[in-house]
Amino acid sequence: MSGIEGKVAVVTGGASGIGFAIATEFVDRGASVVIADLNQESVDKAVAEIGSKCSGFAADVSSSADMDSLYKEVMARHGRLDAVVANAGIGDHGALGTITEEQFDRTFNTNVKGVLFTVQSALPFLTEGSTIVLIGSTASIQPPRGMSLYGGAKAAVRNFARTWIQDLKGSGIRINVVSPGAVDTESLRSALGQALGEDKVAAAVKSMGEDNPVGRIADPLEIARAVAFLSSDESSFITGVELFADGGLAQV
Structure with a gap:
């Protein structure tokens, strides 16, 4: 048993990169996965590569209406929801004094508002034993020069988890953060x-x-394995942590 075998998971930003690796790892461990991403063509391509236990849905994580529609479709297809991975995110650079309103809105809409709506829209369908993993970044504590927008957004993600485990006390729903370095x-x-x-x-x-x-x-698979562990029954007494899957970079 893999600890996630038979579970139904949603992975946002699942059409490429880390999200694609997470979705693939979940399917390899016996879960059914619904990936969400902005572009339907990219979603369809990823689903074809991952296999029959994966399906897809085009959605904008910063839209609460899109996320509501996503979870209704998940329930229609599978009748349950066990794991949510809020992976969709973008990076933008800009030193203080050069940051535009468009950059701010784009970064925080996806990386902060998108995480909120990914989780909040899922809540009515999650039950005791369900898991939520938010994808953070080492930039939340060690932002490189010119990456205050990205680092600030990922710091918000960490604090979402720390607050939300209190909001959900007694529900049996666990929330954790996996923060990669460069992948x-x-x-x-x-x-x-x-x-x-x-x-x-x-x-x-x-x-x-x-x-x-x-x-x-890191290889994307190494991040996916960390996410799979925190989404599995094997991590049943772990909640509210930020796991730095970064080869030790944030510790030195």
């Missing part, structure tokens, strides 16, 4: 390629991991 995703390599040139991507990825005690950045 070797296609989007990271694409961004590095655009900024530095494709020929320098491998060296840049290697350099990003040099200050990490493990000596490298």
Whole structure:
């Protein structure tokens, strides 16, 4: 038994990157997964790759109406909801003095409002033993220069969890945060390629991991395994924690 076998999970931002890895890991462990992402074509492509125990839904996490519709569809398809992973997020850079209102709204709408609506809309369908995992970031405590918007949004996510476990006291619903450092995703390599040139991507990825005690950045699967543990019955007495899945970077 995997601790999540037979469960029904929703993973937002599940069409690519960390979210795709989480959805794949859940299915591999015997769960049924509904992924949500903005673009229907990307959702359909991911579902086809993950397999028959995965289905998809196009939704904007910053829209409470979209999230309400998502969970109604999940209940129609599966009749239950056991695990929610609020993974959808975006990053934006800007030093103080250059940040625009558009950047602020875009970052906080997805990374903060989106987490709120992902969780709040799910509550009517969650029961004792259900789990919620929020995807944070080491930027919540160690934001790099120019990333105050992203770091501030992820700090809000941590404090959501710390408050919500009090709001849900006695419900049997657990909430935890998994905070990765740098993760070797296609989007990271694409961004590095655009900024530095494709020929320098491998060296840049290697350099990003040099200050990490493990000596490298994470594979998305390693983040997915941490999320699977906190979504499983094996972590039944763990709630309100922020687990830094970052190779020790936040500890030194």
